[in-house]
Amino acid sequence: MTLTIALPSKGRIKEAAAEIFDRAGLPLVSVGNDRSYRGRIDGFDGVEIAYLSASEIARELAAGTVDFGVTGEDLVREDMSEVDARVEFCARLGFGGADVVVAVPEIWLDVETMADLGDVAADFRARHGRRLAIATKYWRLTQQFFSGSHGIQLYRIVESLGATEGAPAAGQADIIVDITSTGSTLKANHLKVLADGVILKSEACLVRARKAAHQGDERVEEIVRRVRGAL
Ligand SMILES: Nc1ncnc2c1ncn2[C@@H]1O[C@H](COP(=O)(O)OP(=O)(O)OP(=O)(O)O)[C@@H](O)[C@H]1O
Ligand SMILES: O=P(O)(O)OC[C@H]1O[C@H](OP(=O)(O)OP(=O)(O)O)[C@H](O)[C@@H]1O
DSSP states (O other), rough: OOOEEEEEESSTTTTHHHHHHHHOOOOEEEEESSTTSEEEETEEEEEEEEEHHHHHHHHHHHTTTTTEEEEHHHHHHHHHHHHHHHEEEEEOOOOOOOEEEEETTTOOOOOOOOOHHHHHHHHHHHHHHSEEEEEEHHHHHHHHHHHHHIIOOOOOEESSOOOOOTTTTTTSEEEEEEESSSSHHHTTTTEEEEEEEEEEEEOOOEEEEEEEETTTHHHHHHHHHHHHHHH
């Protein structure tokens, strides 16, 4: 059986992912020309590299169509239920770090915590005639955090695939759930993170799709061992 490792074909974690493989003694070579989205590892037979975008990698891990992937923990957790039963986070790679956070308008002076936000959500319909609207592309993480961890049920998710921080000012939503790294986009949009509003501290990870065929496969153990050794 050929093992497939999915690596980022573009974007902010592409270069660092390739460097880790190099340092791990798993040097990547492209198959065909430079524009090819297939590769292999020099001196390591039975393994192919598939170059995909970060979010496609999360999807393919969920579908079990690749054996390993390097992508953000946020994307993996967003893309599948029962994530820990379906994949193994083999190594946190130390780059691509960002927090998925709950942020509200700075002018909501008396809203500092999720409990405060729960109070706002409970009153929202009576005051405004509609539910509190949350702009996000992280549907699953938002629902788990609001409903699961904080018992907040009265809200509506407004899907936002870009410029999410602009949604409150544009009147599309009241608050947001999005990724932040330096915090400058939140600040520029007059939003603040709630004190206990960090849903996930994400970074790029080596992730394995749990498959029965991996049991006892030395290549699987070797890949994990070498990547861990490069950190
Ligand atoms: N400032 C940031 N903004 C957005 N994502 C970030 C940031 N810092 C780190 N990341 C992480 O980078 C990953 C996404 O990478 P990137 O945005 O480069 O992917 P992409 O190539 O645009 O992928 P796709 O098109 O599939 O979304 C996510 O796991 C995310 O958590
Ligand atoms: O905390 P900060 O350092 O300001 O970073 C966070 C911002 O960066 C990303 O957007 P970006 O425009 O980089 O691209 P993307 O949304 O297309 O990934 C992300 O969606 C946030 O908006």
